[in-house]
Amino acid sequence: MVASPSLELPAEATVAERHEKAPAVGERIPVHSAVCFGCADLPHGLRLESWVTDDEAGAAAISSRMVLREEQQGAPGLLHGGLLTAAFDEVLGSVVALVTRPCVTARLETDFRAPMPIGSTLWLRGRVDGRLGRKLYVSGRAHLDAPDGPVVGTASALFLKVEMDHFLRNSRPEDLEALGVPAERIRAARA
Numbered sequence: 001m002v003a004s005p006s007l008e009l010p011a012e013a014t015v016a017e018r019h020e021k022a023p024a025v026g027e028r029i030p031v032h033s034a035v036c037f038g039c040a041d042l043p044h045g046l047r048l049e050s051w052v053t054d055d056e057a058g059a060a061a062i063s064s065r066m067v068l069r070e071e072q073q074g075a076p077g078l079l080h081g082g083l084l085t086a087a088f089d090e091v092l093g094s095v096v097a098l099v100t101r102p103c104v105t106a107r108l109e110t111d112f113r114a115p116m117p118i119g120s121t122l123w124l125r126g127r128v129d130g131r132l133g134r135k136l137y138v139s140g141r142a143h144l145d146a147p148d149g150p151v152v153g154t155a156s157a158l159f160l161k162v163e164m165d166h167f168l169r170n171s172r173p174e175d176l177e178a179l180g181v182p183a184e185r186i187r188a189a190r191a
């Protein structure tokens with residue numbers, strides 16, 4: 001499958017290794033925010049669980065697991081397609097965060113290859129294929145019911161490194177203050 005031109009890995013891109021402070025191979029990736037739709041243990045969330053995995057080329061890679069629930073249906077008995085894309089956003093965002101942070105999704109393309117029955121488990125993989133300046137090129141695969149089960153979806157994405165100011169300027173002030181960010185710092189970023 002050929003990705004859109006802006007998602008193609010440039011020849012000058014370099015291998016994106018895990019940051020020295022990132023979790024090691026085999027370790028669970030901690031929930032990055034208690035309110036995250038993707039990884040937090042919320043009644044309405046995807047509840048993805050992720051682990052750091054090994055990669056032949058030394059690139060950052062993860063494996064994730066998601067159980068498909070009744071309330072996630074699109075067609076009867078099948079996962080809503082947008083939720084596979086949301087799952088890839090979480091998985092690919094989490095693998096990028098092993099390299100550098102904070103980053104945001106700029107472009108995300110999903111290929112739906114087979115239906116995903118409710119009650120089954122998705123095993124997703126994400127890998128940072130390369131980095132060029134602020135741009136991180138990532139790809140992912142979703143397998144049904146086993147880490148090496150049939151491939152039901154694939155994804156390619158571009159993430160961009162941003163400064164903390166991105167959140168200081170755009171997140172709701174009350175949410176930032178709840179994280180302990182001083183009101184003065186928020187005001188200064190927005191001045």
Ligand SMILES: CCCCC/C=C\C/C=C\C/C=C\C/C=C\CCCC(=O)SCCNC(=O)CCNC(=O)[C@H](O)C(C)(C)COP(=O)(O)OP(=O)(O)OC[C@H]1O[C@@H](n2cnc3c(N)ncnc32)[C@H](O)[C@@H]1OP(=O)(O)O
Pocket residue numbers: 006032038089090091092093094097101102103104105106107135158160162164167168176179181
């Ligand atoms: C104190 C508060 C702390 C808050 C917590 C912080 C961090 C959290 C930590 C860890 C997170 C861990 C895990 C996360 C897991 C899952 C989260 C899921 C991820 C998300 O849920 S995240 C939300 C959705 N996401 C957005 O909300 C982004 C909205 N958007 C923007 O904010 C801007 O759009 C931005 C910043 C993307 C770019 O803006 P910009 O001004 O920085 O960059 P600019 O436009 O100059 O582009 C520079 C070069 O990228 C190329 N480029 C840009 N966009 C492109 C596109 N779409 N397609 C192809 N190429 C593109 C240009 O063509 C140019 O390329 P070139 O340099 O070659 O010309």
